[in-house]
Amino acid sequence: xxxxxxxxxxxxxxxxxxxxxxxxxxxxxxxxxxxxxxxxxxxxxxxxxxxxxxxxxxxxxxxxxxxxxxxxxxxxxxxxxxxxxxxxxxxxxxxxxxxxxxxxxxxxxxxxxxxxxxxxxxxxxxxxxxxxxxxxxxxxxxxxxxxxxxxxxxxxxxxxxxxxxxxxxxxxxxxxxxxxxxxxxxxxxxxxxxxxxxxxxxxxxxxxxxxxxxxxxxxxxxxxxxxxxxxxxxxxxxxxxxxxxxxxxxxxxxxxxxxxxxxxxxxxxxxxxxxxxxxxxxxxxxxxxxxxxxxxxxxxxxxxxxxxxxxxxxxxxxxxxxxxxxxxxxxxxxxxxxxxxxxxxxxxxxxxxxxxxxxxxxxxx
Numbered sequence: 001x002x003x004x005x006x007x008x009x010x011x012x013x014x015x016x017x018x019x020x021x022x023x024x025x026x027x028x029x030x031x032x033x034x035x036x037x038x039x040x041x042x043x044x045x046x047x048x049x050x051x052x053x054x055x056x057x058x059x060x061x062x063x064x065x066x067x068x069x070x071x072x073x074x075x076x077x078x079x080x081x082x083x084x085x086x087x088x089x090x091x092x093x094x095x096x097x098x099x100x101x102x103x104x105x106x107x108x109x110x111x112x113x114x115x116x117x118x119x120x121x122x123x124x125x126x127x128x129x130x131x132x133x134x135x136x137x138x139x140x141x142x143x144x145x146x147x148x149x150x151x152x153x154x155x156x157x158x159x160x161x162x163x164x165x166x167x168x169x170x171x172x173x174x175x176x177x178x179x180x181x182x183x184x185x186x187x188x189x190x191x192x193x194x195x196x197x198x199x200x201x202x203x204x205x206x207x208x209x210x211x212x213x214x215x216x217x218x219x220x221x222x223x224x225x226x227x228x229x230x231x232x233x234x235x236x237x238x239x240x241x242x243x244x245x246x247x248x249x250x251x252x253x254x255x256x257x258x259x260x261x262x263x264x265x266x267x268x269x270x271x272x273x274x275x276x277x278x279x280x281x282x283x284x285x286x287x288x289x290x291x292x293x294x295x296x297x298x299x300x301x302x303x304x305x306x307x308x309x310x311x312x313x314x315x316x317x318x319x320x321x322x323x324x325x326x327x328x329x330x331x332x333x334x335x336x337x338x339x340x341x342x343x344x345x346x347x348x349x350x351x352x353x354x355x356x357x358x359x360x361x362x363x364x365x
Contacts, residue, residue, distance in 0.1 A: 065294050
């Protein structure tokens with residue numbers, strides 16, 4: 001399962017600086033609006049210390065972590081849906097993303113120009129929200145007449161027409177769809193396909209990343225106030241300037257600097273944890289003499305579904321899964337010793353995968 005995250009925000013909130021820090025890239029990050037014109041994208045490994053340990057156990061020369069793709073688009077401004085600023089044409093580049101991160105300016109810097117439409121975190125969040133709503137409303141308004149027309153001659157399409165009408169009403173009220181999950185969670189297969197084809201932006205989970213001053217990283221009262229604005233969505237707190245400084249340091253120096261600001265994790269780790277939590281994802285591990293690897297799956301995925309992430313044939317021809325808990329394997333020291341101590345077990349089609357599972361699938365194709 002590939003994980004992609006779109007990055008949105010007003011101009012000059014630190015989006016490009018953050019993107020560079022997350023992906024170790026060099027996209028232009030300037031203190032004037034619309035420095036980002038063409039979308040930037042970068043794929044980064046998901047930090048996972050377990051893989052290095054597994055590589056030693058299996059004497060594997062190759063480590064393949066799970067990956068995340070970040071897509072950074074030009075800043076939106078109030079009126080983008082009507083062509084203000086650079087308009088909203090770049091939103092098409094994040095329609096296929098699984099989740100969206102909105103970077104919100106919560107820092108003060110007189111040297112960085114504040115967007116004309118930007119006043120404070122709450123105001124900025126509302127501006128982006130309404131622009132995404134208007135983009136979705138445009139998409140739905142274009143699709144609805146066709147679906148309504150087809151449903152008149154084909155009654156099977158009436159649920160889709162009804163769904164789109166409800167969605168249109170919600171959007172016209174200025175409300176993003178992720179605030180009405182009961183509407184977009186449907187059992188009708190054709191409606192599911194329709195929603196997937198429309199790729200509505202406000203139906204995607206939204207994570208709010210507040211870009212703070214370094215001194216505010218430990219300001220719990222301020223962070224609580226910001227979290228309250230976006231509840232029940234996940235809020236994370238990062239100083240993009242600090243993250244950018246960390247890029248040039250060795251791992252030990254990075255940890256030391258983070259610790260000095262009261263942080264235990266880098267911005268990348270915070271973002272990935274938030275994305276996994278929001279999307280209900282987890283990973284499992286495979287190991288052998290050629291490579292060790294982490295695979296991303298949905299929480300609650302069964303063993304055959306997990307096998308299908310490696311190859312669809314693995315799911316179709318699934319026979320069983322040989323599983324050992326990562327911690328048990330590390331304690332045993334080798335796969336053979338884990339087997340001798342009864343820590344390796346065989347699971348069938350109904351087994352629900354756990355995050356620390358190290359797996360070898362048995363299949364027949």
